[in-house]
Amino acid sequence: MKKLNLVITILCxxxxxxxxxxxxxxxxxxxxxxxxIYESRVASRxxxxxxxxxxxxxxxxxxxxGFGSADWFKEVADGVExxxxxxxxxxxxxxxxxxxxxxGCNTAIMSSKNIDYIHILSAxxxxxxxxxxxxxxxxxxxxSQKAHSETIAEHAIALMLALTRNLHYYHSMxxxxxxxxxxxxxxxxxxSVKDKTLxxxxxxxxxxxxxxxxxxLGMRVIGTRNSSREGPDYVEYVGLSDETNELAKQADxxxxxxxxxxxxxxxxxxxxxxxxxxxxxxxTVGRGPTTDTDALVKALKSGKxxxxxxxVTDPEPLxxxxxxxTMPKVIISQHTAGTSDLTSRNVLMIAKENLRxxxxxxxxxxxxxxxxxx
Numbered sequence: 001m002k003k004l005n006l007v008i009t010i011l012c013x014x015x016x017x018x019x020x021x022x023x024x025x026x027x028x029x030x031x032x033x034x035x036x037i038y039e040s041r042v043a044s045r046x047x048x049x050x051x052x053x054x055x056x057x058x059x060x061x062x063x064x065x066g067f068g069s070a071d072w073f074k075e076v077a078d079g080v081e082x083x084x085x086x087x088x089x090x091x092x093x094x095x096x097x098x099x100x101x102x103x104g105c106n107t108a109i110m111s112s113k114n115i116d117y118i119h120i121l122s123a124x125x126x127x128x129x130x131x132x133x134x135x136x137x138x139x140x141x142x143x144s145q146k147a148h149s150e151t152i153a154e155h156a157i158a159l160m161l162a163l164t165r166n167l168h169y170y171h172s173m174x175x176x177x178x179x180x181x182x183x184x185x186x187x188x189x190x191x192s193v194k195d196k197t198l199x200x201x202x203x204x205x206x207x208x209x210x211x212x213x214x215x216x217l218g219m220r221v222i223g224t225r226n227s228s229r230e231g232p233d234y235v236e237y238v239g240l241s242d243e244t245n246e247l248a249k250q251a252d253x254x255x256x257x258x259x260x261x262x263x264x265x266x267x268x269x270x271x272x273x274x275x276x277x278x279x280x281x282x283x284t285v286g287r288g289p290t291t292d293t294d295a296l297v298k299a300l301k302s303g304k305x306x307x308x309x310x311x312v313t314d315p316e317p318l319x320x321x322x323x324x325x326t327m328p329k330v331i332i333s334q335h336t337a338g339t340s341d342l343t344s345r346n347v348l349m350i351a352k353e354n355l356r357x358x359x360x361x362x363x364x365x366x367x368x369x370x371x372x373x374x
Contacts, residue, residue: 058103060103122143147350193214254280276305
């Protein structure tokens, strides 16, 4: 947990770059519709533990003025005190007298007996779910899910196209000033994704956006989701998670956008990779531990996979001596898929809207069930 808190501190201290290049603010109702964000079924005032907050802690760097600033958030605070913190120094002491916390998954959350509501400024909440006692604390929890979905979907498609067009091989040649239109002898044949089958694991916010982009490139799209067999019109077939290995048999390309839960951990394992078509491509932008790393390496070495695009890995960070770093079929993007001007704007707007809604007891956006992991 110390490492987790250190990472959160670093992210907060680097917040200036996170907020700096913003897109223009748009109407929040337009953003909610564009991203497909859901409201809670009941108003926050009717949720156990709700009361109008007296003090709110917002733990992230904010600019001096304008979009994302303290004054920008205070526009919806309705007189409630908000304290803006950088880093995690004294957070435990600060939270002791706080009703609401906006920030990262920090173990200090459990030091307060007064907190009723936390809003996590990231999309993933698996780190929160591992904090001892938090699942039984009865907290109201929301997060930034779907704020990153468009950007991460673009990143997944970028990895897919780079791999299928062998751009990583040509870039390696460029670094050595080598000209060869045929490429290295071990380079697989470039393919067009048109009419190929894309399997999207996890048709949530990210997965649905990736599926849409794949469909618009002329791909046949199938996918899985945990909750139901319903999906967008551009997805030909939606299977449940227990169909993952069977659906792998149809896939030319896989985009893994799964959250990390007890069900999804290691779901892309030996049987999954063995079932893929020979020469398939695998991209993962969800959570690293949903992929069995040993099985992935074997699939790459055997030739079952012609390429892998890894934004997330297990372990993470990937050790410097891990063989994935030097495998020619692999592109690693160091968990950066969600970073963009668009994401930054969306995260801040969702946070401000949930701040406004909670203070007034209205329905919240992006409710989280920590026991389920999303």
